[in-house]
Amino acid sequence: MHAKANESFSAFLDGEASEIDVQRMLKALDDQPALLSQWHGLSKAKAGLQGEVLIDTALTFDAAVPAVGVAVHNAGWRLRLQQAGIAAAVALVVITGARYSLELQPSAPVLATVVTPERINNALAQQQFEAQLRLDLYLREHAEQASFTTGHVVVPAQLRWLEAQPE
Amino acid sequence: MAETTDVDLLLVLRAQKGDSRAFDLLVLKYQHKLASVVSRYISERDAVEDVVQDAFIKAYRALPGFRGDSAFFTWIYRIATNTAKNYLESMGRRPSYRGQDIDDLGLYDLPEALQDRDTPDALLARNQLNEQLQKALTALPEELKVALTLREFDGLSYQEISEITGSPIGTVRSRIFRAREAIENELKVVMSGIGRHTQNQSARGGYAR
Numbered sequence: 001m002h003a004k005a006n007e008s009f010s011a012f013l014d015g016e017a018s019e020i021d022v023q024r025m026l027k028a029l030d031d032q033p034a035l036l037s038q039w040h041g042l043s044k045a046k047a048g049l050q051g052e053v054l055i056d057t058a059l060t061f062d063a064a065v066p067a068v069g070v071a072v073h074n075a076g077w078r079l080r081l082q083q084a085g086i087a088a089a090v091a092l093v094v095i096t097g098a099r100y101s102l103e104l105q106p107s108a109p110v111l112a113t114v115v116t117p118e119r120i121n122n123a124l125a126q127q128q129f130e131a132q133l134r135l136d137l138y139l140r141e142h143a144e145q146a147s148f149t150t151g152h153v154v155v156p157a158q159l160r161w162l163e164a165q166p167e
Numbered sequence: 168m169a170e171t172t173d174v175d176l177l178l179v180l181r182a183q184k185g186d187s188r189a190f191d192l193l194v195l196k197y198q199h200k201l202a203s204v205v206s207r208y209i210s211e212r213d214a215v216e217d218v219v220q221d222a223f224i225k226a227y228r229a230l231p232g233f234r235g236d237s238a239f240f241t242w243i244y245r246i247a248t249n250t251a252k253n254y255l256e257s258m259g260r261r262p263s264y265r266g267q268d269i270d271d272l273g274l275y276d277l278p279e280a281l282q283d284r285d286t287p288d289a290l291l292a293r294n295q296l297n298e299q300l301q302k303a304l305t306a307l308p309e310e311l312k313v314a315l316t317l318r319e320f321d322g323l324s325y326q327e328i329s330e331i332t333g334s335p336i337g338t339v340r341s342r343i344f345r346a347r348e349a350i351e352n353e354l355k356v357v358m359s360g361i362g363r364h365t366q367n368q369s370a371r372g373g374y375a376r
Contacts (some may be wrong), residue, residue: 014318016340022181022189030227036191038341047199049304049350060220144253150266
């Protein structure tokens with residue numbers, strides 16, 4: 001019944017499909033959703049011949065996706081909002097971290113009456129360490145988001161952590 | 168009948184308008200290729216499948232932002248490699264392959280080279296699959312075998328195969344499909360054991376049937 005659609009799918013796997021093939025495949029899938037499983041078998045046959053790693057993602061993808069489906073339609077502004085949020089959060093962490101470091105220095109003599117200088121250094125190092133962890137996390141999320149929207153992405157280099165001094 | 172338009176982009180545009188079937192076709196086309204890429208980072212078969220699925224979900228979510236500046240496969244390749252790296256980092260492992268930084272490896276290494284990290288069970292399954300593939304290929308009628316061999320192993324286009332065999336392109340398309348269908352039917356049992364669903368039972372001897 002869908003012999004032509006099957007041939008279209010086979011050509012699609014080879015990068016030899018045309019726009020008509022696409023329309024034919026989509027119509028066939030609408031008429032008979034079970035074709036997805038049949039075509040999955042064909043894709044495995046091709047991948048097997050190519051020595052590729054065989055998986056069953058196509059069979060489980062639909063079940064994994066419903067929660068995402070709505071997001072696709074409305075994600076335009078949401079995505080931008082999310083990206084803006086991440087960028088703002090990164091900026092906030094940097095500014096807060098810098099201000100916090102500056103504020104700590106004048107208060108050091110006051111703290112020194114309560115704790116030893118080593119402890120201040122430890123606390124400062126610990127705060128810097130945590131701030132860097134947060135910053136790294138934000139940068140990675142930002143890079144991942146950027147990879148969705150552009151052809152280029154810069155993954156942050158491995159940071160050298162400032163370890164807290166042992167007491 | 169070679170692609171004159173970017174069919175992947177066409178499918179992306181349809182998926183962006185809410186046609187999830189269009190995205191299903193892209194998953195069908197690239198799932199195994201992405202699994203080969205991800206298995207360069209991660210050796211556990213279940214984890215590879217999880218990461219590939221996660222990458223497709225992320226891509227599906229991010230579709231509205233895809234503008235077609237790069238090919239769809241290049242785009243999802245980056246998403247998949249980032250997802251694999253994040254997975255490894257979440258597991259406290261450094262992404263590397265045989266001591267080399269993963270980013271130093273070639274973009275499209277030969278899939279055969281990827282099999283070295285397989286477990287003995289996976290290697291056994293792979294060997295059995297290869298044997299069955301050879302048998303199924305040998306058993307094909309001559310014209311189907313020629314068309315499929317020229318396509319899969321010599322990498323020729325349909326147009327080139329048509330010129331070599333002196334057959335219309337429509338006939339070439341049909342032969343290649345029928346050859347794949349015949350191989351799929353022959354290998355159904357073996358190949359169903361390679362995926363996640365039956366992997367555990369096949370690891371206990373399911374492939375030995």
